[in-house]
Amino acid sequence: MNKVWQIAGREFVATVFTKGFLIGLLIVPAVGLLLALVMPRLFAGRTLTVEGEIAVVDPTGVVMPHVRSVISARRSPLAVTEIVERARAGGADEMVLTALGATTQLTLIERPPTADLEQEKAWLVEPMPAARHLALIVVHANAVEPSPGTSNLGSYDVYVPSKQDNRVEVSVQGVMREAIISARVDARDLNREELSIVMTVPRVRSTTVGADGERDTVFGLNIIIPVAFMGLLIMGVMFAGQGMLTTTVEEKSNRVIEVLLSAVSPMQLMGGKLVGHMGISLLAMSLYLCFGLVALASFSLFGLLDVKLILYLLIFYLIAFFTIGSLMMAVGSAVNDMREAQQLMMPLMLTMILPWMLWWPIVQNPSSPLAVVISFVPPVNSFGMLLRVASSNPPPAWQVWLSIGAGVAGAFAALWVAAKVFRVGVLMFGKPPNLKTLVTWLRTA
Amino acid sequence: MQMSSAAIELAGVTKTFGSLTAVDRLDLTIPRGALYGFIGPNGAGKTTAIRMIMSILLPDSGELRVLGNRSALEAKDRIGYLPEERGLYRKMKVAAYLTFIARLKGVPERGLRERVHSAIERIGLKGVEAKRCEELSKGMSQKIQILAAIIHEPDLLILDEPFSGLDPVSTRLLKDLILAEHRRGATVLFSTHVMPQAEELCDHVVMIHRGRKMLDDPVSTILRPHDSRALSFEPLDAHVDVGAVRALPEVERCVAVEGRYEVALRDGVNAAAAMRSVLAVVPAARIELKRPTLEDVFVAIVAGAPAAGDKAVAA
Numbered sequence: 001m002n003k004v005w006q007i008a009g010r011e012f013v014a015t016v017f018t019k020g021f022l023i024g025l026l027i028v029p030a031v032g033l034l035l036a037l038v039m040p041r042l043f044a045g046r047t048l049t050v051e052g053e054i055a056v057v058d059p060t061g062v063v064m065p066h067v068r069s070v071i072s073a074r075r076s077p078l079a080v081t082e083i084v085e086r087a088r089a090g091g092a093d094e095m096v097l098t099a100l101g102a103t104t105q106l107t108l109i110e111r112p113p114t115a116d117l118e119q120e121k122a123w124l125v126e127p128m129p130a131a132r133h134l135a136l137i138v139v140h141a142n143a144v145e146p147s148p149g150t151s152n153l154g155s156y157d158v159y160v161p162s163k164q165d166n167r168v169e170v171s172v173q174g175v176m177r178e179a180i181i182s183a184r185v186d187a188r189d190l191n192r193e194e195l196s197i198v199m200t201v202p203r204v205r206s207t208t209v210g211a212d213g214e215r216d217t218v219f220g221l222n223i224i225i226p227v228a229f230m231g232l233l234i235m236g237v238m239f240a241g242q243g244m245l246t247t248t249v250e251e252k253s254n255r256v257i258e259v260l261l262s263a264v265s266p267m268q269l270m271g272g273k274l275v276g277h278m279g280i281s282l283l284a285m286s287l288y289l290c291f292g293l294v295a296l297a298s299f300s301l302f303g304l305l306d307v308k309l310i311l312y313l314l315i316f317y318l319i320a321f322f323t324i325g326s327l328m329m330a331v332g333s334a335v336n337d338m339r340e341a342q343q344l345m346m347p348l349m350l351t352m353i354l355p356w357m358l359w360w361p362i363v364q365n366p367s368s369p370l371a372v373v374i375s376f377v378p379p380v381n382s383f384g385m386l387l388r389v390a391s392s393n394p395p396p397a398w399q400v401w402l403s404i405g406a407g408v409a410g411a412f413a414a415l416w417v418a419a420k421v422f423r424v425g426v427l428m429f430g431k432p433p434n435l436k437t438l439v440t441w442l443r444t445a
Numbered sequence: 446m447q448m449s450s451a452a453i454e455l456a457g458v459t460k461t462f463g464s465l466t467a468v469d470r471l472d473l474t475i476p477r478g479a480l481y482g483f484i485g486p487n488g489a490g491k492t493t494a495i496r497m498i499m500s501i502l503l504p505d506s507g508e509l510r511v512l513g514n515r516s517a518l519e520a521k522d523r524i525g526y527l528p529e530e531r532g533l534y535r536k537m538k539v540a541a542y543l544t545f546i547a548r549l550k551g552v553p554e555r556g557l558r559e560r561v562h563s564a565i566e567r568i569g570l571k572g573v574e575a576k577r578c579e580e581l582s583k584g585m586s587q588k589i590q591i592l593a594a595i596i597h598e599p600d601l602l603i604l605d606e607p608f609s610g611l612d613p614v615s616t617r618l619l620k621d622l623i624l625a626e627h628r629r630g631a632t633v634l635f636s637t638h639v640m641p642q643a644e645e646l647c648d649h650v651v652m653i654h655r656g657r658k659m660l661d662d663p664v665s666t667i668l669r670p671h672d673s674r675a676l677s678f679e680p681l682d683a684h685v686d687v688g689a690v691r692a693l694p695e696v697e698r699c700v701a702v703e704g705r706y707e708v709a710l711r712d713g714v715n716a717a718a719a720m721r722s723v724l725a726v727v728p729a730a731r732i733e734l735k736r737p738t739l740e741d742v743f744v745a746i747v748a749g750a751p752a753a754g755d756k757a758v759a760a
Contacts, residue, residue: 006548014536255532259593261501262526263549265518427501429530 007272050171051105052132059113066179074104226390240281241328248332266423316382319407323379326418333425340432355383366391378410452477452632458507467493469656482647483636490656491636522551525599533578540574550597604635640740675735679705681728689726695719
């Protein structure tokens with residue numbers, strides 16, 4: 001056992017006390033911070049200016065003045081702000097808010113009520129117009145007053161040219177909505193301002209009541225926490241697995257492996273590497289976890305974290321580490337250089353990519369058949385189950401323990417395979433093994 | 446298999462890789478304290494045999510004991526090993542590397558630092574302790590690798606092609622280190638292609654060819670069956686005509702070789718009588734019986750031919 005610790009200690013020291021480790025440690029939060037700062041701006045895009053002509057055919061004869069009025073008012077920044085606020089209070093999504101908040105420079109082309117629709121449509125596709133033709137609006141005859149014998153009100157039809165930003169249409173429809181509502185209000189002799197006040201109910205922030213007290217509800221935390229824990233898990237496994245892969249390849253390529261094997265058995269060498277790199281990744285994960293906890297505490301959100309999650313993180317980390325990490329080390333032992341390793345690494349990398357592809361549906365619906373199946377199938381079960389236990393709708397305890405049991409079985413199987421491949425692979429040089437060769441190794445080692 | 450207290454005992458050890466039999470029913474006994482040379486051509490199975498002795502590879506069949514144990518794993522701390530393909534941790538400092546290997550070999554912490562420093566000093570590399578291994582020259586690296594094999598003062602020292610790539614100075618140093626380890630009491634087994642070194646260092650040679658043992662005898666015994674019927678003759682006058690020698694009835698052939706002559710004798714000729722006949726016709730500065738070298742024996746066995754000494758000058 002002492003030799004295992006000697007190997008582990010060397011791996012730990014040789015990795016941790018290097019600039020590369022510090023850079024690697026800092027680069028993950030740095031990239032995360034950068035993405036958090038940059039991505040919203042990248043997604044927000046530049047402010048849209050809706051500029052061009054809209055043609056309106058109004059058989060009612062009462063909507064057109066209101067369209068004119070709304071277009072004129074929309075040129076005022078104050079009016080735009082008010083529209084956006086009202087839409088936000090009504091629960092409009094971000095795209096609608098962006099479109100409504102867009103700078104509008106619309107020019108109204110008033111068409112006669114009897115205009116020919118096909119001819120008007122041709123206006124939309126005129127080549128190289130002086131001003132962009134954004135939309136053709138045909139107001140329904142019953143848009144303001146219901147047709148005789150009915151109580152339903154109509155609206156309008158919109159025709160747009162191809163390849164146009166959807167936000168333009170949203171903005172144009174916002175104009176028409178405002179104009180038709182105003183026309184209907186006037187037709188009924190109602191007070192628009194009063195109606196607005198009556199119709200507006202601002203959205204309120206809820207208060208989360210817990211055993212340890214009350215606090216403002218933090219929306220998104222039930223998504224952030226599972227993803228953060230899964231990210232930590234993947235990072236920890238990748239950190240260790242990649243380290244074991246590269247050091248094994250390095251020891252093979254610089255031929256120090258046989259010197260080591262004269263002092264320790266292949267299993268002691270493998271055991272030492274596993275312990276050493278487990279220590280390295282646990283150190284990295286602990287540091288990140290501490291940063292996260294300090295951040296939560298600084299925002300007085302520490303109480304929102306179920307401390308049991310840290311225990312689950314450790315359990316699922318150990319399962320994923322021994323499953324995926326040991327197989328990565330086996331890959332390192334079977335190849336001659338990193339280029340050859342890439343080919344054998346593909347299936348293992350998929351087990352890391354899969355959780356990233358599936359985290360959203362799992363977090364959205366932790367009890368879905370997909371989430372349940374994923375949480376029982378090694379080697380991805382650790383990631384799936386951790387997402388579920390950290391979600392707002394955790395699974396029953398028996399599922400958690402069943403997943404742990406499946407994971408432990410998978411880890412033992414992976415260690416068995418890795419040990420067999422490692423024992424033979426570390427002394428094999430030359431052509432990298434194919435699947436048939438690996439099977440032979442498993443049978444003979 | 447009757448096991449004794451020999452350092453290494455192999456009985457019927459076989460190892461195959463697919464259809465290739467690398468080592469074929471090898472029997473070998475190396476007594477404690479001996480200095481054995483393990484010779485054979487490329488691909489003979491030397492490295493495979495050594496790896497099995499080291500328990501790095503497991504034999505397909507046969508029995509094996511190392512320092513009285515069924516596996517070298519049980520005695521790894523008492524064995525020093527220098528593999529054919531060897532290397533160092535490039536980023537590790539020299540003293541740290543040797544300390545690491547010494548710890549793996551079970552050297553106690555007390556006095557370890559002094560042991561490492563004195564060992565480095567012993568091979569004339571004082572001052573490299575704090576250097577990274579990647580900063581060392583090739584020769585220095587090889588010295589450190591050799592040091593790593595003996596840092597724990599092993600009872601059994603196994604060296605696989607230790608002289609390959611060494612310059613004459615380093616070769617001399619390594620020879621001295623091997624002899625020093627042998628004098629200390631260690632059993633030494635080393636494989637080599639360089640026959641003069643094996644002949645110079647070893648008191649016993651084992652030769653394998655195509656996985657099979659071809660020779661397993663003391664060097665003196667190996668050379669005795671190949672007693673020469675050839676003379677090495679250096680005339681007093683370098684420009685003398687040796688036609689008289691060639692004309693002697695005992696002489697089959699006389700060939701000039703690097704300032705002297707090698708004289709092949711006919712079958713049934715008494716070497717001492719022939720020597721007197723040669724001296725009678727040409728004054729000689731030196732004349733001696735030409736004995737075969739280990740290299741002659743090696744080449745003869747590998748080529749499947751009789752020992753080279755029999756026809757030393759006929760070649």
